[in-house]
Amino acid sequence: MKVLVIGAGNMGLTYAEGMASSPLLSKHKLRIYDTDPKKIESLRKDSRFDVYDNLEDCLPKAHIIFVAVKPYHSEGLFEQMTPMLNKEQLFVSLMAGVTLETIQNGLNQKKVIRTMPNLPAQVGKGVTSYTEAEEVSKVEMIMVRNLLDTTGTSIHVDSEKYIDASTGISGSGPAYVFYFMQSMLEAALKMGFSDYDSKVLVSSTFEGAIELFNQNNISPKSWIDKVASKGGTTQAAIDSMEDNNVKQLIQDAAYAAFDRAVELGKDK
Numbered sequence: 379m380k381v382l383v384i385g386a387g388n389m390g391l392t393y394a395e396g397m398a399s400s401p402l403l404s405k406h407k408l409r410i411y412d413t414d415p416k417k418i419e420s421l422r423k424d425s426r427f428d429v430y431d432n433l434e435d436c437l438p439k440a441h442i443i444f445v446a447v448k449p450y451h452s453e454g455l456f457e458q459m460t461p462m463l464n465k466e467q468l469f470v471s472l473m474a475g476v477t478l479e480t481i482q483n484g485l486n487q488k489k490v491i492r493t494m495p496n497l498p499a500q501v502g503k504g505v506t507s508y509t510e511a512e513e514v515s516k517v518e519m520i521m522v523r524n525l526l527d528t529t530g531t532s533i534h535v536d537s538e539k540y541i542d543a544s545t546g547i548s549g550s551g552p553a554y555v556f557y558f559m560q561s562m563l564e565a566a567l568k569m570g571f572s573d574y575d576s577k578v579l580v581s582s583t584f585e586g587a588i589e590l591f592n593q594n595n596i597s598p599k600s601w602i603d604k605v606a607s608k609g610g611t612t613q614a615a616i617d618s619m620e621d622n623n624v625k626q627l628i629q630d631a632a633y634a635a636f637d638r639a640v641e642l643g644k645d646k
């Protein structure tokens with residue numbers, strides 16, 4: 379099977395790297411197309427990929443095409459792609475907001491799957507939500523799911539609403555975690571720890587907490603109770619967060635990303 383990734387940026391290249399070793403690709407190397415000459419030059423040094431700088435050479439014969447450009451580049455790209463397509467091809471969008479209908483109309487094609495991946499896919503720990511147009515067959519869905527799973531785990535959702543919603547939780551979510559990490563790093567530095575010690579204190583704390591959460595069937599709220607002694611230090615920190623409405627602010631942030639995904643879909 380010939381798989382083509384269009385757009386070798388943060389997300390496209392991450393997916394390309396994950397899928398490059400998939401047995402589904404059999405004897406064919408993963409194909410990548412990008413318009414940035416510098417990127418092309420550096421990708422050509424990577425023996426896992428067949429790298430292209432023009433669509434005519436890679437698009438017409440591809441079976442599954444992943445589209446990983448920025449949403450605002452999609453319209454121009456679709457116009458360029460349309461004359462080279464055939465009805466057997468399957469399209470998988472990684473783009474935030476851009477709806478199945480917009481992609482179908484833009485490409486004049488029916489077989490489209492929309493996904494929302496996230497960046498931890500770079501270390502095989504991504505989570506991707508996905509949903510499909512009704513013209514996509516069950517076999518095609520299984521093939522794509524197997525490809526998505528090369529970058530971590532995936533969840534099927536029944537409607538595009540949940541693709542936009544997962545953008546607010548998992549797609550943009552790693553940035554919220556990094557925001558929290560950055561805030562704690564800055565606090566550690568202010569307290570006088572070295573760069574190295576601050577990094578160890580913060581990253582080990584995150585890693586340990588996630589591990590506890592994953593290895594036990596206990597809610598984060600219950601874990602908070604296990605850390606916090608009555609009248610102790612943790613309670614002082616949690617009270618400070620509650621007084622400052624931090625929980626509501628985080629939820630507002632997740633909804634802001636969700637709303638922006640919906641808005642991006644309407645911009646098209």
Ligand SMILES: NC(=O)C1=CN([C@@H]2O[C@H](COP(=O)(O)OP(=O)(O)OC[C@H]3O[C@@H](n4cnc5c(N)ncnc54)[C@H](O)[C@@H]3O)[C@@H](O)[C@H]2O)C=CC1
Pocket residue numbers: 384385386387388389390411412413414417446447448449451454455472473474494495496497549550
């Ligand atoms: N970065 C992230 O964490 C996530 C990104 N996404 C989605 O992935 C898509 C790509 O985002 P990033 O990888 O972060 O962007 P990026 O800017 O890192 O990569 C985009 C790539 O597309 C290339 N490109 C631009 N126009 C092109 C064209 N006409 N043909 C071929 N290549 C073209 C650029 O040269 C660049 O290499 C976006 O639609 C975004 O919504 C989704 C989930 C997470």
Ligand SMILES: O=C(O)[C@@H]1CCC=N1
Pocket residue numbers: 474545549550
């Ligand atoms: O910020 C963005 O628009 C993309 C989608 C989810 C993560 N990055």
